Every structure is written in C-alpha cells, then in structure tokens.
Amino acid sequence: MxxxxxxxxxxxxxxxxxxxxxxxxxxxxxxxxxxxxxxxxxxxxxxxxxxxxxxxxxxxxxxxxxxxxxxxxxxxxxxxxxxxxxxxxxxxxxxxxxxxxxxxxxxxxxxxxxxxxxxxxxxxxxxxxxxxxxxxxxxxxxxxxxxxxxxxxxxxxxxxxxxxxxxxxxxxxxxxxxxxxxxxxxxxxxxxxxxxxxxxxxxxxxxxxxxxxxxxxxxxxxxxDRIAVMYAGNIVENCTMRELFDEPLHPYTRALSKSIPSLSDDPDRLPVIEGVVPDLRNPPSGCRFASRCPQYIGDVCDAVDPALAAADGSEKHEVACHLYTDIVDETPPADWEHLSAPSTGASSRTESGESQ
Structure with missing residues (x-):
C-alpha cells in the first residue's frame, strides 16, 4: 500500500x-x-x-x-x-x-x-x-x-x-x-x-x-470510501463503507445504525442510545462508551481503554472494543440488527446471522 x-x-x-x-x-x-x-x-x-x-x-x-x-x-x-x-x-x-x-x-x-x-x-x-x-x-x-x-x-x-x-x-x-x-x-x-x-x-x-x-x-x-466512527474523542471503529453497513462491530456503531428511521418499520418511537456522553473534563479511565454500552462485559470495560486494532479475519476493519481483544473470551452476539446502506443495497441479515 x-x-x-x-x-x-x-x-x-x-x-x-x-x-x-x-x-x-x-x-x-x-x-x-x-x-x-x-x-x-x-x-x-x-x-x-x-x-x-x-x-x-x-x-x-x-x-x-x-x-x-x-x-x-x-x-x-x-x-x-x-x-x-x-x-x-x-x-x-x-x-x-x-x-x-x-x-x-x-x-x-x-x-x-x-x-x-x-x-x-x-x-x-x-x-x-x-x-x-x-x-x-x-x-x-x-x-x-x-x-x-x-x-x-x-x-x-x-x-x-x-x-x-x-x-x-x-x-x-x-x-x-x-x-x-x-x-x-x-x-x-x-x-x-x-x-x-x-x-x-x-x-x-x-x-x-x-x-x-x-x-x-x-x-x-x-x-x-472508508469511514471512521468517533465517540467522546476516540476513534472506535474504522473500516470501509460497505463493511460498516454489512457488519458494524462496535456497540456504538450498531446503536447509531439502529437510530436511522426505516421506511419498512413503523415503530412507536425511534431507538435511542441510553445514558449520556461522559464529561471530558473527567473522562473514565476505561472505555468511554462503557456506561452506555448494551454489551458491557464487566470491570475490564471500566478499567482498560481498548486500543483500536484489527478485528479477527479483517486486517482493514479496526475496532476499539474488548469484545474483540484477548482480554476476554466472549465474542459479539450474532443477533444484533444490521442496517443496509440506503444507496448501495448492502445485504441485511437474519437473527441467525445468515445473509439474505
């Protein structure tokens, strides 16, 4: 390159x-x-x-x-x-x-x-x-x-x-x-x-x-062509545009995707990200998204700031989340909702994780 x-x-x-x-x-x-x-x-x-x-x-x-x-x-x-x-x-x-x-x-x-x-x-x-x-x-x-x-x-x-x-x-x-x-x-x-x-x-x-x-x-x-997702002064995900819509990895990116209105859905109200952005005058010592994260996995999230690193199987898809580090054995659940790009026709996924 x-x-x-x-x-x-x-x-x-x-x-x-x-x-x-x-x-x-x-x-x-x-x-x-x-x-x-x-x-x-x-x-x-x-x-x-x-x-x-x-x-x-x-x-x-x-x-x-x-x-x-x-x-x-x-x-x-x-x-x-x-x-x-x-x-x-x-x-x-x-x-x-x-x-x-x-x-x-x-x-x-x-x-x-x-x-x-x-x-x-x-x-x-x-x-x-x-x-x-x-x-x-x-x-x-x-x-x-x-x-x-x-x-x-x-x-x-x-x-x-x-x-x-x-x-x-x-x-x-x-x-x-x-x-x-x-x-x-x-x-x-x-x-x-x-x-x-x-x-x-x-x-x-x-x-x-x-x-x-x-x-x-x-x-x-x-x-x-590529996109970097920022949260509270950090880059939390970095990948191609296609990868972001096909398979967003960071919990914050997934939450952003869910907040976009869809013509196919008719919810009573739009999804929101619970909680508030941390005060950057006194930021948390660990992950800055931990207090709002639906996939919070414990003390490691509060204590260790995850580094932006390549996710398994993709050298170009970087994510800063302990779900993808060696610190824990847990892997992200397969049933998170995915959003298709409005103008690119990206594939959607079922709850089993299979492409449609």
Missing amino acids: TQPLLKIDDLHVHFHTEEGTVEALDGVNLEIYEDEVLGIIGESGCGKSVTALSTIGLLQSPPAEVVSGSIEYAGQDILRLSQRELNNIRGNDVTMVYQDPMTSLNPVLTIGKQVTEPLRTHSDVSASAARQQAIEMLEACGLADADRIMDQYPNELSGGMRQRVVIAMALITEPKLLLADEPTTALDVTIQAQIMDLLKELQEEFGMSILFISHDLGVISEIA
Whole structure:
C-alpha cells in the first residue's frame, strides 16, 4: 500500500477552560490516502471538527493545546512546521469547507474578491487571470452567470449558492486534500443532495482526497470510501463503507445504525442510545462508551481503554472494543440488527446471522 497523504498518529488535544481541562481528543489515529474519501461520523461534541481543525493548525491556542501526537501531511509533520511553512500548505494544498455558508463568507467583500484571494495568495497570477479562473471555478461548482456573481455580495445569494461559493474558494488552488466539515448541515434536503453530487463530481475531476465530516450516516454513505466512527474523542471503529453497513462491530456503531428511521418499520418511537456522553473534563479511565454500552462485559470495560486494532479475519476493519481483544473470551452476539446502506443495497441479515 502506498504511503498515506495524511497520517494522524496518537493525537491528544486538550482545551483549558475555567471549568477545567477538557480532554477533547484522546489518542486519535487516522490515515487518508490519495484520491480517497474518508468519512468521520459521530455525535456532536465527539471531536470531529477538532480533528479537522488540528490538521491545518486552526485551533485557537489558548484554550486549545496539542498535548502529544503527530500530524503528517505528505511526509511533513504539521505540528513542527513554522507558521510560514504551514501557511504555504494551508489554503493551497489543504483547504477546508465549513458547515455554515452564512458565516463562512465576509459580508463586506464581493464574491470575486473572496474566491480569488487564495489563488492570488499562493500563486503569481494577475488580477485578470485570477478573475477568469474564479469564474470558471464558480461555473464548475454549478453557478450560472458567474461573471455577474463575482461582483455581488454574500447577502445577495441564497444559502445553496453561498455554499457553492465556499466550495469554489476551497478548490480554486486545486488542493490535494479537502476538509469538508458538515458542508450540507445548514441546507435543505434538495440543496443538500445537489451539493453531495457536486462534491463527488469535483472529487473525481480533480483527483483530490476528502476528509468528510458528518453526523448523518445516510449523507456520509453517499460519498465516503472508508469511514471512521468517533465517540467522546476516540476513534472506535474504522473500516470501509460497505463493511460498516454489512457488519458494524462496535456497540456504538450498531446503536447509531439502529437510530436511522426505516421506511419498512413503523415503530412507536425511534431507538435511542441510553445514558449520556461522559464529561471530558473527567473522562473514565476505561472505555468511554462503557456506561452506555448494551454489551458491557464487566470491570475490564471500566478499567482498560481498548486500543483500536484489527478485528479477527479483517486486517482493514479496526475496532476499539474488548469484545474483540484477548482480554476476554466472549465474542459479539450474532443477533444484533444490521442496517443496509440506503444507496448501495448492502445485504441485511437474519437473527441467525445468515445473509439474505
């Protein structure tokens, strides 16, 4: 296998607040390869955005502190670069699309000024040439009459148009890695689908890698090749998209799958994950999901933090759970419910575990 474009190794990030130190990331490990889309999914506050912002050095310090770990982009440790070296990568090789287009654009600058800024900052190009490239990128992002839009202000555009402008800003330098932090959250369902189709088309056209963050399994299944499931600052499962829907392993992943409404079922109420997320100012010493886990197996869950490791029979399917370690002999039950991917037609399973 080729070397990863981005490699995050044992990343620990703390936030120092008046109420105490929040251990936001607790040893995160991730790899993204060229021309690949890696999805990160999890509840709000689990550390998805912190992971992305750490990647390009955008965490505000204080209160944020990268306590330990490394972030390597194309073989360079981001955390050891000077500000000048980091600026050469940020906004050029690695760019970001934020989740709210309403606040991602400067209201007092024209669209043209904002879209051309990254290009003029990172390359020696004239104003007229930058404007022409910006018009072409806006058109590539599905905006008609781009020449007129260049002279407009953000408040003159709809939410969907503004999100396309933000994507154009991120792609104008033809980055190798795009960080997309819930880019469709603020949009209605129809526009959301259009933006997802646009990202897939542009990813194939430019051959870039994408780190796609979402809290919605249905949305992320439309674009991701692999997926990492986060819970309370930890990666608890890492596998291909197909494996996640065919056979999720971690109890938290299974609970997330069950919480998605199905057209074939008519429950009185949607399933929920019992309990609450642990306070990361005083996190548990063992598994952070133990207090909510329906497959809790005893003291080992409270005392030992399970490492993310390959599950039996699959070198590429990693899970952080004591059900899959040598500490205990128990194996996961075969009758947990499985969810088929809404757009891929993954197989469902009976209670006996046989594929349909």
